[in-house]
Amino acid sequence: VFLLLNFIILYIFYNMQQKQSQMLEMQVELSSVKDRAAELQEQLSSEKMVVAELKSELAQTKLELETTLKAQHKHLKELEAFRLEVKDKTDEVHLLNDTLASEQKKSRELQWALEKEKAKLGRNEERDKEELEDLKFSLEGQKQRNIQLNLLLEQQKQLLNESQEKIESQRVLHDAQLSEERGRNLELQVLLESEKVRIREMSSTLDRERELHAHLQSSDDSGQPRPSLPSEDLLKELQKQLEEKHSRIVELLNETEKYKLDSLQTRQQMEKDRQVHRKTLQTEQEANTEGQKKMHELQSKVEDLQRQLEEKRQQVYKLDLEGKRLQGIMQEFQKQELEREEKRESRRILYQNLNEPTTWSLTSDRTRNWVLQQKIEGETKESSYPKLIEMNEGGAGCNHELEIIRQKLQRVASKLQHLAQKASNRLQFETADDEDFIWVQENVDGIILQLQKLTGQPGEEPSLVSPGTSCGSLTERLLRQNAELTGHISQLTEEKNDLRNTVMKLEEQIRWYRQTGAGRDYSSRFSFSGGANIEAIIASEKEVWNREKLTLQKSLKRAEAEVYKLKAELRNEALLQNLSPDSEHAAIKRIYGKYLRAESFRKALIYQKKYLLLLLGGFQECEDATLALLARMGGQPAFTDLEMITNRPKGFTRFRSAVRVSMAISRMKFLVRRWQRVTSSGSININRDGFGLNPGEVKIGFLVFIILFILLYKLGSIQSFRHTA
Structure with missing residues (x-):
């Protein structure tokens, strides 16, 4: 406390x-x-x-x-x-x-x-x-x-x-x-x-x-008189x-x-x-x-x-309809083109009147006017372009570059028109055409770069209207045109590849037709109008096949009936054979074989029992030894002397167990030999019902005996086990 x-x-x-x-x-x-x-x-x-x-x-x-x-x-x-x-x-x-x-x-x-x-x-x-x-x-x-x-x-x-x-x-x-x-x-x-x-x-x-x-x-022996009979x-x-x-x-x-x-x-x-x-x-x-x-x-x-x-x-019919529709569209398009040309002429006159004042002195307006006039008509471009140059002396360098770009575009357009004519006429492309394609692509790339440079140049003179918007719109349009040209070139290349593939296929077909000339002649004679004949032939063949099918089904039914009859006859014959004396003889043989099998199995069991009794003769000694070890481990000092129990030496027990195992193996081998002699000498099918001692079962018995031998060998070495315990 x-x-x-x-x-x-x-x-x-x-x-x-x-x-x-x-x-x-x-x-x-x-x-x-x-x-x-x-x-x-x-x-x-x-x-x-x-x-x-x-x-x-x-x-x-x-x-x-x-x-x-x-x-x-x-x-x-x-x-x-x-x-x-x-x-x-x-x-x-x-x-x-x-x-x-x-x-x-x-x-x-x-x-x-x-x-x-x-x-x-x-x-x-x-x-x-x-x-x-x-x-x-x-x-x-x-x-x-x-x-x-x-x-x-x-x-x-x-x-x-x-x-x-x-x-x-x-x-x-x-x-x-x-x-x-x-x-x-x-x-x-x-x-x-x-x-x-x-x-x-x-x-x-x-x-x-x-x-x-x-x-x-x-009666003769008794002395009676013998009757006279012709016996x-x-x-x-x-x-x-x-x-x-x-x-x-x-x-x-x-x-x-x-x-x-x-x-x-x-x-x-x-x-x-x-x-x-x-x-x-x-x-x-x-x-x-x-x-x-x-x-x-x-x-x-x-x-x-x-x-x-x-x-x-149906596809051909649709294509015909599409062709007619496209022809109508073409006619409408031509009419629209005529109307547009008239409108363009009127607009050109207006633009010429608008070009007179001095407000169009800026570079951006000049380039836009030039592009507009270039788009209206090819002839008006040539007439209006020098006038614009005279009016716009300040932007001579930009116009010169645009003139170069225009000339390049005209060359590219001429080359593309030439290639398009070849493609429309189904002519074969050559190596020069490939070079033209490459040249067109390179020129288009160069034009795009030049236009990008032009958009990057600043305006020399101040303007009321924003020059960036006009130059941006111009470059966008030119880029669109270039994109269209590149798409056209890619389509032409695809068409060229398709045409090459078709040419290769046609050459292969020509070779094949040359090899099979007769078939080609016959196929050329064959017309497409033979569809009705083919259908009639197919219908007739179907009828013939149906008839043949019915006949074959009838024959199959007959064959099945015959098979059933034959099966019934075979069953009757089997019953008669079972009732015949030959079947009784076979049954007697089978019963005798079963008897021999049971007898051999009984003898094998007897020999195994005797062997186990001999082998397990020292079981009592082993049991006493294990009980003594358990008593010693439990701490009870009663009956713990192992030497009193196992008086025999270890070598003697090993030799005895080995001799017993060899005797058992020799006896089992003798039984197996005897069984093989019986099965080989006699013509009786003894192993018919699945009863009997197979060699596999004998081998299993050998394995069991070997395992018991190993166990007894271990029990014989119980002295060493005591020291380890």
């Missing part, structure tokens, strides 16, 4: 010291916070003074800004009025430019669409022709295959009919032979029964005669008759055996003939199924070809 009180006092004292230290820290922090608050108040006062000064400055600046804003508003109003006037004019010019550009784009797009449609129509026509020729060749090949299949089917039908006739004739003969054999067997059975009855009568008479003979002998002669005659009857019975039995052998041979022949017939039927059925599959495949192919032909016809 004293210790606890001391501990509590110390703990309270320690807590008081901690609280005092915390109070001191709080006082220090409060003093620091007060100092910071004083500093912040001083800063606030200084900042208030600064804010007052800033407010005064802001008031002065506001007054100055108001005066400047009033002046700016006046200037802006003047500028806005002037800009509105300029914007109206520029909007009109831009609208005219946009309308011209849109019309030119539409015309180009329509031209491109027309060229594409023409190219597509040509390609589709060529493809249709090629596909029609391929279809013709495939139809001819299929017709030939159909003819071959029909010939094969006719041959198979003839073979089937011949085989069926042969089988029917053989069946009739076999039925007649079987009926004759059955009649003979019945006659022989009747004769056998009659002979058996006679033999019984003769045996009864012989017994009577013997009794009489014995009675006579007894000896009768006995001899009866014996002769019996011998004759026996010989006749033997002959009849031999004849019955011969008839049985003949019947077995005939049955075997019948079975062979049936198997052959089944095989032929199976082959014919397989051939028929294959033929039907091929016919179905051909029919599906023909249907696919007809569908493809219908699709091609």
